[in-house]
Amino acid sequence: MHQDDDTLVRRSREGDLDAFEELVKRYEGKVYTIAYRFTGNHADAGDLAQEAFIKAFQALRSFRGDASFATWLYRIASNVCRDELRRQHRQKKVSLEEVMAQPGGNPSLVAGGPSPQECLERNEIQELIQSQLDSLSGDHRLILVMREIQGLSYEEIAAALDCTLGTVKSRLSRARQTLKQKVLDHRELFDIEIRLDNKGREG
Amino acid sequence: MRCHEAQELLSAYLDGMLDPSEKERVDRHLGVCQVCRSDLNDFEMVLGLVRDLPPVAPPPEFRLEVRRKIEQSSQGCKAGFWSLLARGRWSGLVAVAASFALVVGLAAAWQGLPWRGETATDQMLGGLENGAVNKTQVQEEYHLGSGESRILADGLAGNQMAAPETVRIQTQSMAVQEPEPEKKAVAAETKMPVSLKAEDTVAAPLKREKSSIADSASVQERKLSATGNGNNGVPARGASVAPPSVTEELVQQAAIEVRVQDRASAVRTLLELALKVGGAASVLPETGGREIVLQVPGDQFERAVAEIAKTGRIIRQDYLPGTKSTAAGGEALFQAAGAAPATGVGITGLGGGDPQPAPAPGTAVPPVGKQPEVKKEKPPDQVVKNPLATIRIKLE
Numbered sequence: 001m002h003q004d005d006d007t008l009v010r011r012s013r014e015g016d017l018d019a020f021e022e023l024v025k026r027y028e029g030k031v032y033t034i035a036y037r038f039t040g041n042h043a044d045a046g047d048l049a050q051e052a053f054i055k056a057f058q059a060l061r062s063f064r065g066d067a068s069f070a071t072w073l074y075r076i077a078s079n080v081c082r083d084e085l086r087r088q089h090r091q092k093k094v095s096l097e098e099v100m101a102q103p104g105g106n107p108s109l110v111a112g113g114p115s116p117q118e119c120l121e122r123n124e125i126q127e128l129i130q131s132q133l134d135s136l137s138g139d140h141r142l143i144l145v146m147r148e149i150q151g152l153s154y155e156e157i158a159a160a161l162d163c164t165l166g167t168v169k170s171r172l173s174r175a176r177q178t179l180k181q182k183v184l185d186h187r188e189l190f191d192i193e194i195r196l197d198n199k200g201r202e203g
Numbered sequence: 204m205r206c207h208e209a210q211e212l213l214s215a216y217l218d219g220m221l222d223p224s225e226k227e228r229v230d231r232h233l234g235v236c237q238v239c240r241s242d243l244n245d246f247e248m249v250l251g252l253v254r255d256l257p258p259v260a261p262p263p264e265f266r267l268e269v270r271r272k273i274e275q276s277s278q279g280c281k282a283g284f285w286s287l288l289a290r291g292r293w294s295g296l297v298a299v300a301a302s303f304a305l306v307v308g309l310a311a312a313w314q315g316l317p318w319r320g321e322t323a324t325d326q327m328l329g330g331l332e333n334g335a336v337n338k339t340q341v342q343e344e345y346h347l348g349s350g351e352s353r354i355l356a357d358g359l360a361g362n363q364m365a366a367p368e369t370v371r372i373q374t375q376s377m378a379v380q381e382p383e384p385e386k387k388a389v390a391a392e393t394k395m396p397v398s399l400k401a402e403d404t405v406a407a408p409l410k411r412e413k414s415s416i417a418d419s420a421s422v423q424e425r426k427l428s429a430t431g432n433g434n435n436g437v438p439a440r441g442a443s444v445a446p447p448s449v450t451e452e453l454v455q456q457a458a459i460e461v462r463v464q465d466r467a468s469a470v471r472t473l474l475e476l477a478l479k480v481g482g483a484a485s486v487l488p489e490t491g492g493r494e495i496v497l498q499v500p501g502d503q504f505e506r507a508v509a510e511i512a513k514t515g516r517i518i519r520q521d522y523l524p525g526t527k528s529t530a531a532g533g534e535a536l537f538q539a540a541g542a543a544p545a546t547g548v549g550i551t552g553l554g555g556g557d558p559q560p561a562p563a564p565g566t567a568v569p570p571v572g573k574q575p576e577v578k579k580e581k582p583p584d585q586v587v588k589n590p591l592a593t594i595r596i597k598l599e
């Protein structure tokens with residue numbers, strides 16, 4: 001029997017962990033994807049996604065149902081990513097190994113990769129996009145994930161990042177410019193020039 | 204409109220976030236500029252590719268792990284009320300209240316000469332229990348499981364006693380109760396040993412018997428002590444344990460990810476390593492045994508890292524060299540790593556700084572586990588100079 005989110009939220013709030021597990025089951029894909037696109041590796045994505053769900057559970061009482069549970073949850077997920085970014089800034093981490101193999105290896109070949117009919121070429125492009133996302137600064141990566149993956153509005157992003165609409169506009173513009181440049185710089189490497197050009201002409 | 208100006212606006216243009224007049228100007232420019240049109244196409248194409256990135260599925264055990272962590276943290280919720288007090292702005296109030304209790308207790312104790320030592324001890328006990336509650340919450344914050352035992356870090360706290368703040372407060376209370384100056388002086392002097400004894404004999408068993416007290420708690424404890432002393436010059440609950448000198452020490456920390464062939468043998472190697480350098484190791488069960496926290500004497504830090512490197516291929520290594528333990532350094536690292544050390548599986552004893560329990564009637568320190576004989580008699584000042592370094596190891 002299928003219960004709607006509201007029922008599950010109410011039961012979870014009363015401490016019913018089965019109900020909450022059902023909510024996790026429904027939304028883990030989206031939350032994990034946000035975390036993965038932000039971190040670019042499975043180990044960190046797992047940590048952040050878990051943190052998002054645990055925070056959501058702990059904050060269920062404050063969920064008033066103004067937005068849907070999904071929207072509320074995704075907001076928590078992006079907040080967790082934002083907090084992670086701030087934490088990294090604070091820590092000024094010293095990475096001894098500049099380029100390290102990403103745990104989990106090839107992202108498109110592990111859990112939840114592309115559907116079978118998607119061809120190798122597509123994988124290459126997706127890998128390229130993810131690796132270029134990874135190479136952006138944390139601020140740029142975060143705002144791109146919020147806007148392009150989560151589909152948040154400028155107002156929602158401004159609220160989440162605690163900044164003005166103007167800042168969102170300019171930061172997003174710079175992030176997109178940088179990403180576009182990086183992707184175009186690499187197109188020979190991945191031999192996607194022709195496809196890009198084709199797509200460009202269609203657009 | 205010039206090209207560079209148009210290109211600045213293309214992002215907002217795509218999202219329909221330009222006001223009408225701006226939009227019109229951009230439209231006009233795009234009508235005449237081939238370069239910017241192609242730029243817009245590139246934008247759309249790249250952003251389309253980002254939006255088309257496929258969803259990524261979490262590992263199959265993801266849901267269970269979330270549930271387990273929630274169960275663990277809700278077990279610790281019994282202390283919820285206290286954690287609310289301790290975390291929020293009420294903490295200052297609690298600190299004042301605790302100090303007041305201490306002051307009153309000591310004053311009363313001093314007045315009743317024959318039994319004052321016992322009362323003082325009781326009060327100290329009260330203070331320490333407050334401290335213990337606090338540690339439980341700290342543990343909760345880091346999602347540590349309760350009921351997991353860990354016998355670690357005797358050298359970190361417990362043998363550092365009687366902060367100057369404590370002495371000052373005692374003196375003040377005497378001044379209120381007994382105006383004669385010579386009595387005041389005597390009070391301050393005679394109180395000292397009492398509090399020393401109380402800390403010494405009570406702190407150790409508390410730490411050992413309260414299974415929930417993890418090492419991170421003692422790191423945190425020191426931090427709280429520091430902040431506690433800042434609360435209007437009043438030490439927070441049980442915070443008088445840590446003297447300022449401890450907060451000055453340098454603590455090395457590292458988080459290392461290693462890809463290993465055989466996890467079981469790697470774990471064995473690490474446990475042996477801990478034993479060799481006179482440190483301690485614990486496996487974190489909530490990570491499915493994938494993560495281990497090593498605590499080693501500071502001067503063995505480099506050696507330990509080198510040994511860890513031999514267990515497999517290092518894929519990630521972050522460290523905070525010479526972190527001041529007053530700052531959030533240690534905390535930050537633990538947060539970054541996801542959780543704090545929790546449990547004692549395969550514990551080896553700690554070298555260095557095991558406090559010598561002061562003999563007090565009725566408060567014997569129960570021996571727990573195997574305490575190796577190495578370096579056990581180290582004087583406390585060496586402990587401060589050679590603090591424990593923490594290394595968190597993740598085995599892939």
